[in-house]
Amino acid sequence: MAILTKDEAKKILDKVLGYSKADETSASLSGNRTGNIRYARNSVSTSGETDNLSLAVTAVFGKRVGSATINEFDDQSLEKTVRRAEEIARLAPENPEYVPMLGPQKYIETAAYAEPTAKINAEFRAQAAFDSIEPCSKKNLTAAGYLEDTTGFSAIANSKGLFGYNPYTSVDFSVTTRTADGTGSGYVSRDFNDVSKLDTKEATEIAMQKALASTNAKALEPGKYTVILEPTAASDLIGLMMNNLDARNAEEGRSFLSRKGGGTRLGEKFFDERITIYSDPANVEIPGSPFVGGGGGRFGGGGVDGRPQEKTLWIENGIVKNMSYSRYWAQKAGVKATPPPSGFIMQGGTQSLADLIKSTQKGILVTRFWYIRAVDPQTLLYTGLTRDGTFYVENGQIKYPIKNFRFNESPVIMLNNVEALGKPVRAGGVLIPPMKIRDFTFSSLSDAV
DSSP states (O other): OSSHHHHHHHHHHHHHHHOOOSSEEEEEEEEEEEEEEEETTEEEEEEEEEEEEEEEEEETTTTEEEEEEESSOOOOHHHHHHHHHHHHHHHHHTTTOOOOOOOOOOOOOOOOOHHHTOOHHHHHHHHHHHHHHHHHHTTTTTEEEEEEEEEEEEEEEESSEEEEEEEEEEEEEEEEETTSSOOEEEEEEEEEEGGGGOOOOHHHHHHHHHHHHHOBBOOOOOOOEEEEOHHHHHHHHHHHHHTTOBBHHHHHOSSSTTTTTTTTTTOOOOOOOTOOOOEEETTSSSSSSSBBTOOSTTOSSSSOOOOOOOOOEEEETTTEOOOOOHHHHHHHHHHHHHHHHSOOOOOSSSSSSHHHTOOOEEOOOEEEEEEEEEEEETTTTEEEEEEEEEEEETTEEEEEBBBBBEEOOOOOHHSEEEEEEEEOOETTEEOOEEEEEEEEEEEEEOOOO
């Protein structure tokens, strides 16, 4: 019962709304079948599959709001949940920022559901793990990996006639390979909606190459270096920046987009003119939910909001073009309530990662970052570590592996120091190019592999 059709979901939601005695009522119904397989030391350690189906009901009296959840769907249980939400609402204090629910909305079609992913079974997962483990065993390398696939849906409705339904699939795979002596490590991750695009053997072979090449690492002095960030590394830092485009935080002085003396810096040029970033839930490479709260992505969830997700230009030629607004803050400001991105696409060039390496006289190739933490939210300064394959590049060639660094850097400063952008690829739920950045700050060495 975990995956309901559009008609099945609507039937339940209509029944829930029919029980309501509140001024306004909303309900969200979500379900998923999630399977996984985990392995370490070239041996599967756990595997499993779960089915979940849950309903959340929100009742409103004036500005008093109450919510209740349940995972039983007989008529008596559904009505009991509605009554419970109403009871909580009557006892709750008024929410001064409550905004009345939306009426019917028009939602775009997205390609977030892929039938091959929905058909994944235990045998498929076992083969995917075997395809990753076997080549490592033959090369005396140790693999530790994780594959997770999800087939799900989200449906929302309210007493004002809003209804939305979104089916989705996703598959995430990551693997770390280590040399027998533990001095070399490589890492690769892949994520898709359509599992037909996933080749765990191909991905693992890249991690194997990195592990074998990263033994006997040399130490370089900390300092400012030109770096070539693989998409996995770039997506971590740029993703943190994209999560900080909220207008309220900026207007209240808590953001890198805050203007001294009040207001925001919307419309100002912040980055290199080659930087253009937008979101588009209809993009076939990273399809998202057609509405806020539709699940199926890294920004999914959050209850019944119901605002349509649309193609939105966030940064164009280095200029901040849009900021996200909650419905309350948008109403207060008298602007459109633009939801946050449900993923993003960063434009790049035509060069491959190899091309960026070939064009580098001296620099450092970074596979990924790890343990990233905020240092200063108003400048978006972050610290973290390189890991699983860090290499010194000279005269267009990878010369030797180097010990890992701790970095202290802001993506805002980073995107002002762009030397080159490669061809965008999917990494971490976004489309992002490999990038060459000058004057990237490494503050100390790390002995971690």
